[in-house]
């Protein structure tokens with residue numbers, strides 16, 4: 001029986017572990033925390049089947065100036081942290097030119113197109129249907145020019161990918177969301193995405209499925225990974241040393257740090273985003289993205305969750321509550337938000353590769369070492385799909401999509 005240690009129990013690692021276990025491998029899933037406790041917890045819970053194009057970096061000087069002078073809440077940065085980000089951001093900038101972005105989108109569309117189907121089989125097998133809504137999410141705009149541009153972009157996507165949306169007048173939006181006290185100039189309703197009431201809970205359900213089909217979850221530090229005497233890989237867990245033929249690095253934003261020890265340098269654009277729940281106020285029916293202020297309001301099990309846009313902070317930098325405070329203020333103008341549930345907000349880090357595509361495949365200089373990370377803004381959507389792809393590659397099966405665009409050697 002083939003064996004693997006999957007490092008990291010976020011959505012990406014858990015999905016990899018399930019797919020390998022389903023193929024008859026003996027799999028241990030290692031994390032220093034409970035499954036789904038980091039980035040895969042603190043997100044907006046959108047399974048974004050409409051996101052056929054990855055987020056490019058803006059080349060619009062007005063938008064860049066707004067970021068530079070701090071007048072947009074969607075993207076913020078800390079001056080002292082910029083040295084960590086400059087290199088990967090320059091590469092991201094280059095890859096965001098139309099020709100490169102079109103190439104990335106062609107590959108992205110292949111995996112986004114499978115995302116809902118792959119989640120569906122996990123949801124069914126893990127009996128997690130009660131955590132899911134299949135009615136899309138909405139976007140609210142505050143300027144007519146922004147709404148017009150968004151409708152034009154959505155019409156383009158509809159033409160190419162046949163995605164479904166409807167436009168909303170302010171009246172439509174107020175009718176759909178009784179808790180709203182302001183509907184801006186109206187918005188869009190993406191009709192096909194799914195939304196999740198408890199993203200960490202969904203990852204836990206998938207992890208329970210993994211143990212039910214014979215997988216093992218172990219606690220330990222992935223930094224203990226080393227080659228074993230028998231030509232495989234070993235880690236130190238709370239229960240002692242563990243060995244396997246293969247190891248999969250699925251540590252999300254922490255992946256490049258571990259791989260440095262093995263001589264691999266992966267540039268990563270790390271976009272922090274904050275989250276907090278609020279209870280006792282009005283409740284939205286579906287998640288709502290406030291485009292002008294760059295945050296999502298999502299109805300979750302614990303209350304209404306705010307998740308913010310991107311902050312470029314130092315990797316171990318402290319919380320800076322400016323972005324969340326601005327989002328909270330804007331949200332309070334839209335609905336009665338209630339009081340914060342947690343004493344302190346949390347944050348997660350979107351692990352974005354400069355070319356906007358995840359890294360999926362075998363390490364070039366180490367046999368049995370597999371890499372699976374860098375899912376950026378859509379890891380929660382993509383985990384089960386790319387989990388299948390890497391399991392197929394490891395198991396020598398015909399891959400579901402062409403794996404070439406995601407190959408690790410491109411870095």
Ligand SMILES: Cc1cc2nc3c(=O)[nH]c(=O)nc-3n(C[C@H](O)[C@H](O)[C@H](O)COP(=O)(O)OP(=O)(O)OC[C@H]3O[C@@H](n4cnc5c(N)ncnc54)[C@H](O)[C@@H]3O)c2cc1C
Nearest residue numbers: 008010012032039040043044046222252273378379380381
């Ligand atoms: C604010 C915000 C909103 C988002 N909204 C969405 C959304 O609506 N839809 C969507 O598709 N995506 C969304 N995303 C992106 C998505 O959440 C991420 O792409 C995804 O969660 C990444 O999953 P992962 O498994 O790669 O990483 P993680 O979930 O971070 O998992 C990595 C795991 O590695 C473990 N680990 C790290 N180091 C070690 C170590 N040394 N030893 C042992 N274990 C270790 C961690 O404990 C963690 O469990 C959002 C992200 C943010 C921040």
